[in-house]
Amino acid sequence: MSDQPESEGPTTPIETDYELGQDNIQPQIGPFGMDIHNPVFMISGLTIVAFVAFALLLPTTAGEMFGWLRPAVTSTFDWLFLLAANIFVLLALALIVTPLGKVRLGGRDARPDYSYAGWFAMLFAAGMGIGLMFFGVSEPISHFTTSLAETAGTPDSWAPLDGAAGDPEAARRLGMAATIFHWGLHPWAIYAIVALALGLFAYNKGLPLSMRSIFYPIFGERVWGWTGHVIDILAVFATLFGLATSLGIGAQQANAGLNFLFGLPVGDLSMVLLIVGITAIALVSVVAGLDAGVKRLSEINMVLAILLLLFVVIVGPTLAIVTGFFKNLLAYVEYLPALSNPFGREDANFSQGWTSFYWAWWISWSPFVGMFIARVSRGRTVREFMICVLLIPSLVSVFWMTAFGGTAIGLLDGGLQALADAPLELKLFTMLSELPLAGITSFVGIVLVIVFFVTSSDSGSLVIDTITAGGKIDAPVPQRVFWASFEGLVAIALLLGGGLAALQAAAVSTGLPFTLVLLLGCFGLVKGLMAEPRS
Amino acid sequence: MYRKILVPVDLAHLDGLERSIDTATDLAKHYGASLHFVGITTTTPSEVAHTPEEYSRKLHEYAERQGAAHGLSASSIARTSHDPAVDLSHQLLEAIGDAGADLVVMASHVPGLADHVFASHGGAVAAHARVSVLLVR
Numbered sequence: 001m002s003d004q005p006e007s008e009g010p011t012t013p014i015e016t017d018y019e020l021g022q023d024n025i026q027p028q029i030g031p032f033g034m035d036i037h038n039p040v041f042m043i044s045g046l047t048i049v050a051f052v053a054f055a056l057l058l059p060t061t062a063g064e065m066f067g068w069l070r071p072a073v074t075s076t077f078d079w080l081f082l083l084a085a086n087i088f089v090l091l092a093l094a095l096i097v098t099p100l101g102k103v104r105l106g107g108r109d110a111r112p113d114y115s116y117a118g119w120f121a122m123l124f125a126a127g128m129g130i131g132l133m134f135f136g137v138s139e140p141i142s143h144f145t146t147s148l149a150e151t152a153g154t155p156d157s158w159a160p161l162d163g164a165a166g167d168p169e170a171a172r173r174l175g176m177a178a179t180i181f182h183w184g185l186h187p188w189a190i191y192a193i194v195a196l197a198l199g200l201f202a203y204n205k206g207l208p209l210s211m212r213s214i215f216y217p218i219f220g221e222r223v224w225g226w227t228g229h230v231i232d233i234l235a236v237f238a239t240l241f242g243l244a245t246s247l248g249i250g251a252q253q254a255n256a257g258l259n260f261l262f263g264l265p266v267g268d269l270s271m272v273l274l275i276v277g278i279t280a281i282a283l284v285s286v287v288a289g290l291d292a293g294v295k296r297l298s299e300i301n302m303v304l305a306i307l308l309l310l311f312v313v314i315v316g317p318t319l320a321i322v323t324g325f326f327k328n329l330l331a332y333v334e335y336l337p338a339l340s341n342p343f344g345r346e347d348a349n350f351s352q353g354w355t356s357f358y359w360a361w362w363i364s365w366s367p368f369v370g371m372f373i374a375r376v377s378r379g380r381t382v383r384e385f386m387i388c389v390l391l392i393p394s395l396v397s398v399f400w401m402t403a404f405g406g407t408a409i410g411l412l413d414g415g416l417q418a419l420a421d422a423p424l425e426l427k428l429f430t431m432l433s434e435l436p437l438a439g440i441t442s443f444v445g446i447v448l449v450i451v452f453f454v455t456s457s458d459s460g461s462l463v464i465d466t467i468t469a470g471g472k473i474d475a476p477v478p479q480r481v482f483w484a485s486f487e488g489l490v491a492i493a494l495l496l497g498g499g500l501a502a503l504q505a506a507a508v509s510t511g512l513p514f515t516l517v518l519l520l521g522c523f524g525l526v527k528g529l530m531a532e533p534r535s
Numbered sequence: 536m537y538r539k540i541l542v543p544v545d546l547a548h549l550d551g552l553e554r555s556i557d558t559a560t561d562l563a564k565h566y567g568a569s570l571h572f573v574g575i576t577t578t579t580p581s582e583v584a585h586t587p588e589e590y591s592r593k594l595h596e597y598a599e600r601q602g603a604a605h606g607l608s609a610s611s612i613a614r615t616s617h618d619p620a621v622d623l624s625h626q627l628l629e630a631i632g633d634a635g636a637d638l639v640v641m642a643s644h645v646p647g648l649a650d651h652v653f654a655s656h657g658g659a660v661a662a663h664a665r666v667s668v669l670l671v672r
Binding site: 011013019020021106107109113202203206207208209287288289290291292375376378471472473474475476477480 | 547577578579580581582585586588617618619620621622
């Protein structure tokens with residue numbers, strides 16, 4: 001990295017000859033003017049079309065190839081994923097307590113663009129909103145039942161650590177701790193590090209808002225060439241496939257929920273209509289812009305999610321949930337060292353099949369979520385940023401998991417076997433149907449799922465559009481309409497062609513190169529922060 | 536007849552603005568009006584500036600140059616937007632109100648097929664502004 005002089009001004013820009021937009025071309029496609037980064041837009045677009053064609057034309061080969069690739073990646077490199085995630089958590093925590101926490105994104109005089117409520121709603125909706133809806137009940141139930149089973153602790157078991165065969169109380173604590181582990185500090189640390197690095201290099205260093213900018217301290221001017229193109233193309237690839245597969249899987253889940261509630265037939269037609277509907281709402285939102293679209297929808301969803309959470313807390317076992325919050329937090333802290341240990345694990349099914357898979361998945365989503373969080377975080381200090389992107393969301397996850405998962409475990413332990421038998425996508429609704437006003441709460445649940453998908457599709461299109469426009473956030477609107485529609489089309493094609501699992505595997509597999517890339521990025525982040533004035 | 540003329544400018548594409556700037560300066564000279572150059576930027580680095588402060592400085596210099604070249608009173612108004620591709624016309628309408636301008640002179644392209652789907656910024660400003668808007672094509 002070029003040596004940066006001690007800063008006199010509010011920020012310390014990096015001196016580079018690169019001018020934002022210098023590699024962009026402005027073709028006229030039909031009546032629409034475009035503004036795109038030449039190699040990145042074309043190559044990522046064509047690669048995506050080629051991959052989808054491959055998955056559709058040769059579904060068996062694609063299925064076998066990626067069906068092999070995903071477990072191969074997550075079980076061979078499980079130690080790398082676990083180790084890297086631990087490093088991200090430690091770095092994120094260190095940034096809160098060291099003087100680097102005083103650096104402000106956008107410089108000393110910058111003021112936040114968004115209020116706490118709007119900011120928090122957006123980063124939560126982008127980060128994991130949808131997952132909490134589906135895993136909030138199903139994951140604690142899974143860990144609880146495997147831990148309680150007779151086989152817990154044997155190599156065939158999927159239980160975390162040694163399990164707790166025959167001891168419901170211990171199995172409950174372990175199950176909750178393992179779930180919170182997957183939804184707590186580690187995923188948020190991954191997002192926070194990527195988002196902070198992107199924000200720092202854009203707002204303080206003056207580089208384009210794009211993944212490649214983080215690597216300027218390492219690769220220097222080469223990030224503007226093919227090294228950077230490859231990083232950005234990988235980011236587009238991970239984002240689009242992550243979104244398309246989630247959209248496809250989400251349509252299956254929403255379909256199941258609507259069938260459970262209203263008897264909507266389960267089938268290709270329903271799912272295609274759901275994807276078209278979700279994409280159509282996302283298009284309206286994406287054309288309405290960041291403030292009128294995704295911000296407003298995220299806020300609506302935040303309110304609905306809080307109402308649903310409060311409802312479960314109030315009509316459910318209130319006292320058990322409140323005390324459970326503290327018990328589970330303690331259990332999380334107690335089991336955290338063992339659960340996050342990367343070496344010598346004897347619970348391979350759990351540490352590779354669950355943890356390593358989750359970490360690869362969060363990492364492959366990190367360019368998307370990180371870019372989006374970065375875009376709305378200007379004006380925050382590093383300390384404020386880490387507290388609000390790492391600590392508070394983790395605590396919210398603990399509370400959410402306690403309310404939904406803890407209540408469900410209580411019901412299951414009380415004899416409600418249906419919860420263990422229900423398919424993954426129906427467990428939430430099975431639990432809600434045990435509480436009063438099940439029709440209303442299940443409906444709210446489905447609305448939440450759908451709106452979370454709309455915000456994901458919307459913010460994802462903004463992110464892909466920015467990367468493929470070389471870091472410009474003011475590229476013509478038809479481009480983001482193109483990406484939002486493209487996501488929907490890819491999802492439909494894969495759903496009908498049976499390639500969803502293959503592509504999800506492909507998206508997760510991008511987690512491996514990104515893990516290495518992000519470890520390098522940590523170095524760039526610290527080096528970049530050291531040069532900034534603290535206020 | 537007019538005292539404050541608001542002129543939206545895009546510092547990244549100044550070459551396309553010559554006609555509208557000439558029109559605005561001629562009108563300002565004719566009516567003895569002041570010129571107010573308004574520009575919208577992003578909080579992230581753009582092709583014009585790395586930070587909103589740098590953008591503001593560049594716009595100010597541009598306005599001073601224009602004012603000096605034509606012997607007119609000229610000032611600049613820099614605004615930031617979270618999402619300018621969508622938000623631009625809304626920002627311009629606010630700027631018109633804030634500045635108390637009584638005429639807007641703005642470059643716009645000849646309407647084409649795409650305008651049926653996405654209205655041009657000039658068209659949107661003309662449709663919603665309470666003051667006279669001259670679109671220069």
